Amino acid sequence: MKKESKKNDFQLSPEEMEILKKYKKRSFLAETWRGLRKNKGAVIGLIIIALIAFVAIFADLLYDYEEVVIMPDYSATLMSPSLEHPLGTDEFGRDVLARIVHGARLSMEIALLSTAFSLSVGGIIGAYSGYLGGKFDAIVMRIMDIFLAIPNMLLALAIVAALGPNLFNLILAIAISDVPRFARILRSTVLSIKDSEYIEASKAAGARTTTIVFREIIPNCIAPIIVQASIVMAAAIIIAASLSFIGLGVQPPAPEWGAMLSSGRSYMREYNYLVLFPGLAIVITVLAFNLLGDGLRDALDPRLKR
Amino acid sequence: MAHEIPELKVENLVVEYVTEDAVVHAVNDVSFEVPKGSTMGLVGETGAGKTTTALSIMKLLPDPPAKLVSGKIEFAGEDIVPYSEKQMDALRGSTVSMVFQDPMTSLNPVLTVGDQIAEVIRRHQRVSKLEARTKAKEMLELVGISGDRAGEYPHQFSGGMKQRVIIAIALACNPKILIADEPTTALDVTIQAQVLSMMRDIKQKFDTAMILITHDLGVVADICDTVAIMYAGRIIEYGKIEEIFDDFKHPYTEGLFGSLPNLQKRHEKLKPIKGLMPDPSDLPTGCYFHPRCKYATAECAKRQPKKTYLSDTHYVECLAYEEGTGVKIEGGDIK
């Protein structure tokens, strides 16, 4: 906060500074945390996400990618769960647990990157659109409406189909299909706060539009953004798995959960654990994000508190 | 009057709201009677427990968290507290009806007003759909709305009209007891008068026993026969209208009257009661009113006052009227 006030290229009166400070986020985090802690579901979600994140970050220490995750062992193919291979092995003799662990890394990567992309692009579009209003807003929102008219999954499908299946395109496709959601949310939040006093204060002080959007409006949209982001991340994991399942996502031998399901599918008659466990990994991760999203919404949106 | 069985009798009613954090003592040992054809005003600040008392009589308390802890509620001598939900449903709308506070939200927005009136008629009277509809139109006419509008939806009516519709619903089956919970609070002053006079007319016509909940003493003066003043879940003063209006005894009642603008004594300043109602989950010891009472003494914090009967019909709960307490009321409007 100190940094920001130093960087300010305009002067504020002490009263205006007060108004501005009031809306800064320091207490925001603390308050959110307090709200979250009360919500059992959110705490469970947070713990699971932390665990998955931990596993994802230290995946390499748990299982070596080159030697375990993708290296076949033809002497140990299609082994049912045992002590040595807690979740069994696949048709290449690769340890399913090791692949799920590394799959967590992939899924988290996809969810984070695609959400970050759609959030920044959609957020900026929405914030400007809401703030500027007028024709710009009308045109941009029309375009967003058109995007929203296409079911998410189909849009992502078309993009990957056109660009070719690989990790980058997958992330891009999911990101693009989520841009309109963020744009909309940001826009409506901006509309609701743009005429409030602290924005007026900045305007009166002669701040430029860009400064106001980035410094005042976006920080104040954080609550709805966080809620939406956690929901979008959950959806991103499902869409990524779905696309990989139909061969339009991450390519083998990468241990993406959907891709694992896809190859496990031909063995589901005799070796159903091959479709059971990667699916459970998806369910648990998505569930955690949804729990957290619910909790955050309750904590951040006083109107929804019961 | 004591020999006649009153239409409604409430005895030692105690209602609590039990939540995880606290127990809210909403109604504390409330008793009163409403004879046939008479009207009792239930007066008090917001949060005094008036609506809770009314809902207890309807047995419509939100359970959980509300709990009817003890007490009797008698309709024509019959205690309905042990009644099952099914038995209650047979009474609601026919024997006892209620007019709710906010007409804007008390009607179902997706049903026509005709349907909403006919519904209660169909429930309690053996009539055909068509007859119910005709009856509903008659009820509308009775409350001063053209019967042709039975097919319209609530959003097409103004606030006052909606309240009339609600009254029509409440009276559709000629209830013996009518509870009106601040029926005019949400309305414009001119419309208040219309609705009130209408209610009075209808009440007289059907000889209904009525409880009128309000914090507006003017309204009470207009139509009530007896008045109960409620504070923090207790009736702290009860009496005939003249007894209360001309001879109130409780410091709180004094406060209530003092906070009214008085046209006759325009030169006098309003005397609002200082402070706020106590938190009903954390009631003070002794007399609940003592923290705000300008006459309070140390004694008031120690003991809860008992009912002191000043006449057959007038009682007050204040230590000042109990013997040997040493509490005195001096220098106020109380005679």
Added chain:
Amino acid sequence: MKHLKKFMLLVLAAALVLSTFAACGGDVQEKPQPSTSQEPSTGTESTGTETETTGLSRIVVIAQNNDLTTLDPHQHNDLISGNVTRMLYDTLIRLNDKNEYVPCLAQSWEYLDKNTVELKLTPDVQFHDGHVMTSEDVKYSLERQKASSFCGYLLDMITAIEIVDELTLKLTVVDESAALLSSLAHQCSSILPKEYTEKLEGEGKAFSDAPCGTGPYKFDYWNIGDECQIVRFENYFDEAYAAKNEGLKFRYIAEDNSRVIALETGEVDMILRVPSTSVASLEGNSDVKVLRFESCDLNYISPNCSGPLFSNEKLRQAIAHCIDRDAMIQVQCNGNAVPNFAPIGIAAIGYSEPATKREYDLEKAKQLLVEAGYPDGFEFTLSVWGDLNAKSAQVLQAACQQIGVKVNIEILDNSSMVDKCGGAKHDAGMDNWTANSEPDNTYRPWFSRELIGAGGYNWSCYPGEEIEALMEKALSVTDPAERQSYYTQINDFVAEHAVVWPLFSAQGMVATRSNVDGIQLYPTMMHLFQFVTVAE
């Protein structure tokens, strides 16, 4: 009254919705309304009831893993559609199950000179529409086929077709070509009724929607994407090949497991292409039998021998030694395949076991890598057709990784594969190929130098002239043993120089209910279904 009004509004809304679809649909009146055409037509089931009177087996239900693309024999060259069109149409010459060319629609064929062939047609052959086949029809059909981009190349050797009389034709051919007979016997070289086809197409309709031929079955119905039924043709000209069942119903069940389950539950009588993961459980099921046959299939990788990497022969040889065929067969085929080192399927004409077999040997591969000038390894992209092949690709990937070679797997669809590998834009491409009875139909598209980068199947892009020279020699002789000697030389050359990396030939497998008999299996997958019977 009010309810009526509401109802009317709803009807109106529904009508509006329907009309939006109608607006997209254009000529609505010709098509059934979407809402009424939910049930597939089942009106033909009744034919099965005649079983007792005719002594024929009931309609046989066959499940395939892909949908037919067309029933026009000249507009495809795939096995899935072929299984149906082979039953609907006849060719001039028939290749029997002993690999002999025998008369069919043509009674005889004779080289009048080096460039002229005289064909005598079988008389009194009826088309399904009752019309009798003449040389007009044959000329028309062959010319129609020549114009096709799918299978016209099969008849490239025919330069002119002359009608001598009603039942005699003269074909002018480029040279005495060994491939002529096989081409005329190819499933694409079907004979259609000229008048009927011209009339149909003149009306702007597709022949595929109302096919008509001389075959043992005539068209009944085809629900696109679901099933196609053909029924016995009573007036079939060749008693020996007439249908022994009432008809055939080809069902399309894409998913492997679903197809197997459908067989196990008796929903279908036969599945073609048995998923290897299910073989064990099917063989343990007494209601079902698995028929195995040697196939002309080959799974292979074609390195781009003109490309920046694999023009280096040592490098090609190095990777050839990284191929762990046993592992691939285990992972991809569950053991139901045999290793193959030749560029053509084990059961195909033209196959020979190469003199040099580059077995899985990482030490040798490492050594070759050094000789090739890549001691520290390198990286290449393996373009793969289909998810299943990706399994073998991963086996190679893992093996290469151990000698420091990084393989990037890229799974592509068919058209992208042809675009990339056919366009010589690849490092290496992996696919499978089913050879037919004419080896030239395999070797030519694979090794003809003029096809390099032309979008076809010459994915190895080998720039040397050696293979082409042998190929031409093979074509110019008719003695089978002599031809084979040339193909043997090609196979040896390809293996020695690692022009193609053959992987394995999958076991041919068809599974049927145990009461099903009579299917005539061909290594080329061009099975005959007219003798199939179902015991009740």
Added chain:
Amino acid sequence: MHRYILKRLVQLIPVILGVVLIIFLIMDLTPGDPARMVLGNMASEEAIAAFREEQGLNDPLPIRYLRYVFDMLRGSLGTSYRSSRPVIDELLARFPATMQLASASIIFALVISVPIGIVSALKQNSLFDTVGMVAALLGIAMPAFWLGLILIISFSLKLDWLPSSGSGSFKHLILPAVANGVSCAANIARITRSSMLEIIRQDYIRTAKSKGIGKMKVVLKHAMGNCWIPVITVAGLQFGTMLGGTVIIENVFAWNGVGDFLLKSISAKDTPCVLGGIVMFTVVFSVVNLLVDIVYAFIDPRIKAQYQ
């Protein structure tokens, strides 16, 4: 009302044109030569060049887009590269199957979720509520295709109760409809519960109770009457998700519908079919949303008043 519907239909046109443009642009990035797709891998270079010229494949993008739009207005969505049949025929042949599946899924979802949502709300914080809402969270977290596989394993392979693939009978419909409908049901159950919780605290519910008409009637007539709007809104939105889901569900259950066709068209690079399929899904989705808005008017007289 009629004018409102008409207005909405007119508003649909630019949206659909926009959707077509977006998908058109995306699909234009697809590598691969349509000409080769149509003519086969053995086609000669000349034949391909001629085909490209004839089909206008060499024209600049805007011209091709406009041509597509005009063709669309005339009821043509182009010709399939694979089958050479009109795309619209291919789509319409499979459309009933997809709608059958989608409607079955949404009906299943509504039938199961609305009662769960209501009971959960009425018995808030009870065991039923907790179990129901945990189940709903799980339902949302489950990818439909995975659930489909699990259902096949349990009900087709292990128990042998229901067919795992194909279409035709009611039995065939059960598993795909359930797999496709569960996440939708979960979402609707959640929204039903939270709207119900809000509604049963409304004054008019108290009014209804005070009439003595009984709890059932209060809930079914008064509370439900007001609950439909959020429920139907979510159902409408979920319908879009479900349409996207059919692409995979139809593949898993070998259901011969537009979704499966779309997926096969994608893997065969049959661009006109992909384009046509997505456009069709989008039109259906938009029309469903329009229907939802129209249904609002029948549920809520206040909204109806706005439409007039």
